[in-house]
Amino acid sequence: MPYTASKSPTKDRPGFSISFRHPCRNDSKGKPGLKVRRGLGTAIAEEADALVAQMNKLLADESWWNASRYNDALLAFSPIVVDAFFDGLQASVPNPVALRDSVIPLPSRADGYARVLFVGTTGAGKTSLLRHLIGSNPDKDRFPSTSTAKTTVSDIEVIPDDGPYRAAVTFFSEHAIRANVEDCVVAACSAVWDSMGDEKVADRLLHHADQRFRLSYLLGAWKTASDDVADDDWDFGSGDEPSAAPVADDREAVPPADAAALQVKLAGYVDRVKTIATVMAAAIKAELLPEPSTAQPEDLQAALEIFQSELLDDEAFRDLVLDIMDDIQLRFDRLDVGTLTKRGKAARWPELWTYETADRDDFLRQVRWFSSNYAPAFGRLLTPLVDGIRVRGPLHPVFTNRRDKVVYLDGQGLGHTPDSSSSVTTHVTQRFADVDTILLVDNAEQPVQAAAQAVLRAVAASGNYGKLAIAFTHFDQVKGLNLPGFAAKRAHVLASVHNYLARLRDVLNGPIVTAIERTIDAQCFMLGGLDAASEKLPGGVRAQLEQLLEQFERSITPPPLPDAKPSYDPSGLGFAVQRAADSFQRAWKFRLGFASSAEVSKEHWTRVKALNRRIANELDVEYDSLRPVADFVGRITEEVSNFLDHPVRWSRIPKDDTEAQEAIAPIRQAVFRELHSLAVARLVDQHLTDWRRGNDHKGKGSADRRAVDIRGIYELAAPVPGTVNSEPALDFMKAVRHIVRVAIEDQGGEMKTL
Incomplete structure (x- = not known):
């Protein structure tokens, strides 16, 4: 097919943009012809036309369609045209972990550091526990972020030492983010197909179905009627002393005028979604569902799938996706400290951000742009774009004077699945070999449910049970007339572990399970009240945290291997x-x-x-x-x-x-x-x-x-x-x-x- 470029006015900014189908980049259906749009940096129509003519010349000659021709192309065409075409044509995509390693190497056992991998269900308290281990105050520091939802959506790696504060943040590729944006726009259009209101359309647009990618962090939250309901109407009067509210930082919060502008922009996106979806839905329903009330379920399903597929080929849909991507790109421009690194000479999408300072407060404030879920900052946060964050510096616990050499590796929660046959994501299991402790963080109120069972099953079968430790959070909520003290409560929680291990014998041979049962009690730790600052933890919790640190320290010297082969x-x-x-x-x-x-x-x-x-x-x-x-x-x-x-x-x-x-x-x-x-x-x-x-x-x-x-x-x-x-x-x-x-x-x- 012939590939041609055209110019159009740049939305919301002066000047022109160039649009073209890229012959060497695949679209969301895996076929060549990804639609690309780039600003031309000029408001003069004649200059824009000249640049479009250059792009058409480049598109017409296949000899240029190779990443190795970049420098040659710079001699024949404008850098603006060359960068627009060659962006994304690099031969290989760097490994994000290797990128972080290039800036802040991850210490290992050879360096005297134990590596601890946090694993657990969403909301179990992995990140709250990590905060205590790195001395992060939940009200002042707010790093890493916590909530009952899927908050940790990227890898967070913390290396405590006595040097300056350093950070290395890597990002998902533009291709991956664009795919998520397309998913969100398709979901929003599907809400229109189902005749849902603006609030539901906006919700589908701003929140990906997998709950990990949230455009609301980047574009701002949608104001709904329920936002005006008084909180007092939902005060259940628990009698508990309220925790301190997070300390607001005017430098992070979006100013009211900017928030209003974000809402206007979002309303515009929702209107465009409704226009695109309404026109296409009417045409498809008229053709395939002339009498919707009598349509069979399989006919409704087929029509919806055709609707979603046709959206991906619709020019207005693609323009909307590109507009949102341009909006996202602007969020990087707000970074006024640190260094952004891009991949290749033609790239516009960053792959790495680095920063170093001796000021703790400033360091955490800057890193929060990449990890926060702070609602007043919605519209400025970069959190959904981040693949991984690695920080190093004086990040030591305050509940103890211990200064153990431990690398903490936190990541996405496992989710709450009722399917006991579900397997642990390979994003977690492929790290088993590189760590000294696999710390399963589980909720003591409802211990060892499906996701925790899957972890125990994977750890046992893979031979990594010697690395296993379990931290039971919310232990303060384990209550009952038959549970008068710590020992009874602990035995109650551990009973769930042993009950599952007994069932695990149906899958794995007895000797493995017996080996786990022999040591598991000593490797379980009872924790509670982790949402409070470390200074407010009761003595029993601090003692358990001390024992947990001792467990990490021991893990660096595993027992010698037997000579029996x-x-x-x-x-x-x-x-x-x-x-x-x-x-x-x-x-x-x-x-x-x-x-x-x-x-x-x-x-x-x-x-x-x-x-x-x-x-x-x-x-x-x-x-x-x-x-x-x-x-x-x-x-x-x-x-x-x-x-x-x-x-x-x-x-x-x-x-x-x-x-x-x-x-x-x-x-x-x-x-x-x-x-x-x-x-x-x-x-x-x-x-x-x-x-x-x-x-x-x-x-x-x-x-x-x-x-x-x-x-x-x-x-x-x-x-x-x-x-x-x-x-x-x-x-x-x-x-x-x-x-x-x-x-x-x-x-x-x-x-x-x-």
């Missing part, structure tokens, strides 16, 4: 792979609707489509609780773990089960680590074309066709081995066998047919 017969491994593949396939048959189960529910077609779209566009390998890669890794890990529990012989007989488990644990860990790469390769990389085909389905029956395609991907990626095996099944078994063999031999064991 196991030997295995590989013939049993085939059965392990068979059981794992069958378990994986069965769960996804339920989710995709090919079979029914009381334990695993069928997923709504919109969630399956969202997963398909994320994978097809290479944005992620999961969506919310839909985690095929994590499921793949989890099921194989569990079955291989059971296989590893049965060596055919030992180089010497272990003294007891504990020593045997300590010898096998490093093998389990190595297998678990390598399975992540295998899962991504087999489920995603080798089937991107198939995922993109599934993403293209629309119309009546499209959800069923998409489900068939996804099931086909899974059957090729993780085929169930049988008596007679296909080539994909043989390749699958060989790949798993290779990973297991290498892991065994690297630890001094052996695997060979006897």
Whole structure:
């Protein structure tokens, strides 16, 4: 197709912009022709026309369509034209962790630091606990941010030391943010399709369905009628002393005039959403749903999916998305300290922000722009754009004089899923190998629910149970007539742990569970009142925090590995792979609707489509609780773990089960680590074309066709081995066998047919 550029007035600013379909960048459907718009930096029509002519010349000649031609293009065209075209054509995207490492290296055991990974459900209190461990006051510092919602949406890495305060913040790619904006606009248009009011349309626009991306932080909150309801009307009179209100900072809060302007801009976006959606919905409903009251559910679903698909091809829709992206881009311009680094000479989207100062208050105020959920600052915050934050400096606890060398790694909460078969996100599990302590933070009021169970299951099967510690928050809320004191309350909470471990024996062999049961009581800590400042914590909580720090310190020197080495017969491994593949396939048959189960529910077609779209566009390998890669890794890990529990012989007989488990644990860990790469390769990389085909389905029956395609991907990626095996099944078994063999031999064991 021919690619041409055109000029248009720049919205809300003087001058002209250039728009064109990029021949080398894919749109949201995975096809070449992403619409790009850039400011031309001139208000003179003749100059703008000349720049458009240059772009058309560049677009007409495919010899320029290569990132390596950037410097040559600068000799032939205006830098404005060259930068607009070559932005996003870099050969590779840097790893955000490597970017942060380049500025602030993450200390490890070799540097005398223990690494602690925080894992837990949303709202359990992970970040509140972290605040106490780094001496952050909840009212004054407000870092990291907390709330009952999904507050921590990026990785937060804290390195306490005695140097100056330093920060390195990395951002999601422009491609990823644009995809989220498109999702939000589609959701807002779908609200119009369903005849919802302005308030619902605005809510869909400002809050992504996965609750992690919030445009309200960037564009401002929508003022609703409920904002005028007096808080006194909802005062339940608990009698508890109210906590101090957060200290307002006029430098952070959006001034009233700016807030009013943001509301006007939002109202304009909502009006445009309504115009776009109303026109398109009327046309599609007239064609496909002439009598909506008599339409069948499958007809309504098909019409809605066609509506959503057509939106992505609509020029007005794309212009709205680009306008919102331009608005987001302006938020970076407000940063008046630190250094913003962009990727490549042509890039306009930053990838890294760095800052250093000796002033604690100023440091935290600047970092809060990237992590805050402070409502008065909505419209100026950059939080939804941030992939990771790493800070280093005198961030020590105030409840103790200890100055332990500990790196704290906090991240997204696991969410509240009722599905006990759900796996832990690979964004968490792939970090197991790099840390010394896996700290499960759980709510003592409702301990060891589905998400916490998934963590315990993954930690056990992967051989990382020696790194496990559990911090039970809200212990102050554990009450009952039969729980008179600390010991009774602690026993009540720990009973939930032991009850789940007993059930875990149905999945994993007894020796692993026994090894966990032997040490778990000493690695559980009871905490409460964490929403208060450290100075206000009661003595019992401070004592538990001290013990937790001692646990971190001990984790840096794990026990020496036994010299007993196991030997295995590989013939049993085939059965392990068979059981794992069958378990994986069965769960996804339920989710995709090919079979029914009381334990695993069928997923709504919109969630399956969202997963398909994320994978097809290479944005992620999961969506919310839909985690095929994590499921793949989890099921194989569990079955291989059971296989590893049965060596055919030992180089010497272990003294007891504990020593045997300590010898096998490093093998389990190595297998678990390598399975992540295998899962991504087999489920995603080798089937991107198939995922993109599934993403293209629309119309009546499209959800069923998409489900068939996804099931086909899974059957090729993780085929169930049988008596007679296909080539994909043989390749699958060989790949798993290779990973297991290498892991065994690297630890001094052996695997060979006897």
